[in-house]
Amino acid sequence: SQQGEEDPQALSIQEGENATMNCSYKTSINNLQWYRQNSGRGLVHLILIRSNEREKHSGRLRVTLDTSKKSSSLLITASRAADTASYFCATALNNDMRFGAGTRLTVKP
Amino acid sequence: NAGVMQNPRHLVRRRGQEARLRCSPMKGHSHVYWYRQLPEEGLKFMVYLQKENIIDESGMPKERFSAEFPKEGPSILRIQQVVRGDSAAYFCASSPPSGGSYGYTFGSGTRLTVV
Numbered sequence: 762s763q764q765g766e767e768d769p770q771a772l773s774i775q776e777g778e779n780a781t782m783n784c785s786y787k788t789s790i791n792n793l794q795w796y797r798q799n800s801g802r803g804l805v806h807l808i809l810i811r812s813n814e815r816e817k818h819s820g821r822l823r824v825t826l827d828t829s830k831k832s833s834s835l836l837i838t839a840s841r842a843a844d845t846a847s848y849f850c851a852t853a854l855n856n857d858m859r860f861g862a863g864t865r866l867t868v869k870p
Numbered sequence: 871n872a873g874v875m876q877n878p879r880h881l882v883r884r885r886g887q888e889a890r891l892r893c894s895p896m897k898g899h900s901h902v903y904w905y906r907q908l909p910e911e912g913l914k915f916m917v918y919l920q921k922e923n924i925i926d927e928s929g930m931p932k933e934r935f936s937a938e939f940p941k942e943g944p945s946i947l948r949i950q951q952v953v954r955g956d957s958a959a960y961f962c963a964s965s966p967p968s969g970g971s972y973g974y975t976f977g978s979g980t981r982l983t984v985v
Contacts, residue, residue: 794973794974796976802979803976803977803978803979804913804961804963805976806973806974806975806976809973849912849913851974857915857918857926858903858915858963859915860905860913860914860915861912862911862912863911863912
């Protein structure tokens, strides 16, 4: 399946700590994307990393991609209570995008 | 430049009725994707459409579900004879012809409740 699988399913940390979420997939991809979803809301695109890239930064977000291991990680540094949400990775191949089940992140104030 | 617009935001249907969900993509976007999300779960791909064409419907149930993206107007996801198990949030995303090089833009979803 092209679908990504996130790990862990749930993560609870204190404000100020870093949060790391992982994503594994099984097939070739053009790019891998991370999205965030607040409870009851739509998805918001966070960051996209292409298959020929290894690392990308955006503000407090850092994404890595290892195509040999078919895995990616999302690191959120200096977490805030407002970062509490579900985070999904999505693998994209030729305009076809599939999602994993997500990681539910809770950041305690 | 409005984002992806989905309506209605909430839809309540009795078992056996029809549900019609609408999605207007971002201006300039010609690719539309529909996903279903059950509570506490991820998004499940249903169907991928371009104008007047269904590209991939492998995630859509063969019966009762249909989708279209006409030359003019929004994309429609239609569920006939709804059952309780159809209750979910349905999300639409769009991308430009170049694909998702900059990510896909999602609508806020339609929450369907079947009573």
